[in-house]
Amino acid sequence: MTASGAVEAGTTEADADRVFAALASAVRREVLRLLRDGGPQPVQALADHFDMRRPSLSEHLRVLREAGLVSEQRSGRQRIYRLEAAPLAEVQDWLHPYERFWRGRLKDLGALLDRMPDDDVT
Amino acid sequence: MTASGAVEAGTTEADADRVFAALASAVRREVLRLLRDGGPQPVQALADHFDMRRPSLSEHLRVLREAGLVSEQRSGRQRIYRLEAAPLAEVQDWLHPYERFWRGRLKDLGALLDRMPDDDVT
DNA sequence: TTGACCCGTAGGGAAAGTCCTACCTATTCT
DNA sequence: AGAATAGGTAGGACTTTCCCTACGGGTCAA
Structure with a gap:
C-alpha cells in the first residue's frame, strides 16, 4: 500500500524527510542528473563519475531507492538504475x-500582509 | 558577497546541501509553514507548537538561518523570525x-528516449 | 538596581550519516 | 568447472545531527 497503490495521495x-535528506x-543529486541526462544506467557507469569506492556509491543508491527517487531493474549481472521522478513532483507540490x-511584485504584497500580525517593529 | 549581493546567480x-538538509x-518544515501562514513571529510563539525545549528549537532556527530560509530581526528582547523564500525559488529552479x-504523457516519451542509450536490457 | 523575561551558546550523550576495506552472492565467459 | 565481472553487505572509524540541561547576555518593569 505504499508504492504500488493507484494514487497514494497521502505523503x-x-x-518527505527521506526525500529531502536524499x-x-x-x-x-549528481546521480539523479546522470540518470536524467544519460538515461537508465548500471552502477559501474555511474561510479565512473565519482572519486569514491563503489560500495560507498552503493549506499548512496540505497538512500535514493528508499526515498523512491530511483528504481533498479536487474539485467544479467547488472543492475540498471532508473530515475523515478514522482517524489520530485511532490516536492514541487x-x-x-x-x-x-x-513571485514578482506579489512578494511585496505578501510581505506587507505578513507584517500585519505584529504591532510595530520599527 | 553571499547574502547581500544583488542577484547572486551562482548557487x-x-x-544546495544546506537548503535540502534544512x-x-x-x-x-513546520516552522516554515508557521511563518508562511502566521507571518513573522518571535521564537516563543513558534516554540508553543512543538514538544521540545526551546534551546533545541533555537538550533533548528540556526539551521534555517544558515540555509537562508529565515531571517531574524531583533525587536526589544524578542527576535522576530521571518520567512525568506529565495532558496525555495532556487529549489524550484x-x-x-x-x-x-x-508531466502528463510526455513522461512516456521521455522514458522511451531514456531507454535508448543502452543496447538491450530485456 | 534587582528581578523577570527572551533567547542564544556550551557541552554532553545517543543516534545516524559517510567513507573505507574486506568479503559474499550471482552471473557470464572460457 | 574455474575465473572474471557486477554489485551488494558487514563492520569499523570519524563526523554530524539532535536532543537535553546548564548558563550567559541583553532588555524591560518595578
Missing part, C-alpha cells in the same frame, strides 16, 4: 504554497 | 529539468 512527513547530498513569497 | 553545491526535518519526467 507522510517521514516520506537530496541533501551533491553526490546523490510542497513548494507551491510558498510561491507567492517570491 | 554552490554546498548551498528541509529534511519535519520540525523545520533545480526541479525544472526533471519536470518532463512526470
